[in-house]
Amino acid sequence: xxxxxxxxxxxxxxxxxxxxxxxxxxxxxxxxxxxxxxxxxxxxxxxxxxxxxxxxxxxxxxxxx
Numbered sequence: 001x002x003x004x005x006x007x008x009x010x011x012x013x014x015x016x017x018x019x020x021x022x023x024x025x026x027x028x029x030x031x032x033x034x035x036x037x038x039x040x041x042x043x044x045x046x047x048x049x050x051x052x053x054x055x056x057x058x059x060x061x062x063x064x065x
Contacts, residue, residue, distance in 0.1 A: 008063070009063070010052050013055070014051070017055070021047075025044075
């Protein structure tokens with residue numbers, strides 16, 4: 001989006017993260033959590049505002065107006 005001159009919002013980052021999560025789970029059925037306890041489903045991930053903040057901090061990203 002950004003490369004095409006379109007603005008990137010928190011909502012766009014959150015939505016794209018959830019889309020990627022669903023694709024990963026669909027491509028890897030039977031995936032277990034990090035401890036190996038249970039299988040993960042498409043509904044096990046929510047890209048909340050806090051998740052977006054931490055993602056942006058990890059990757060040294062910022063939003064500009």
